[in-house]
Amino acid sequence: MTDDTCPHCGSPDTAAILYGLVRPHDDLCQRLATGEVIFGGLVLSDRDPIRRCNQCTQDFAFVTWVRRQLVS
Ligand SMILES: [Zn+2]
Secondary structure (H helix, E strand, O other): OOOOOOOOOOOOOEEEEEEOOOOOOHHHHHHHHOOOEEEEEOOOOOEEEEEEEOOOOOEEEEEEOOOOOOOO
């Protein structure tokens, strides 16, 4: 079992969730079409999942983002 395997149903058919502005390109479009990658949106919360199961649609692999302060 790898980290990409769904902990809820055990399916290896899971997608990476991308956040933020993404410039589509051929490779990304292909990965979107196959369900390998999905978009999570532009707004981040304190804790977001970075993978979603294509079988049971549960999110998993939650991460806590490191906020960087811009110092002028
Ligand atoms: Zn699942």
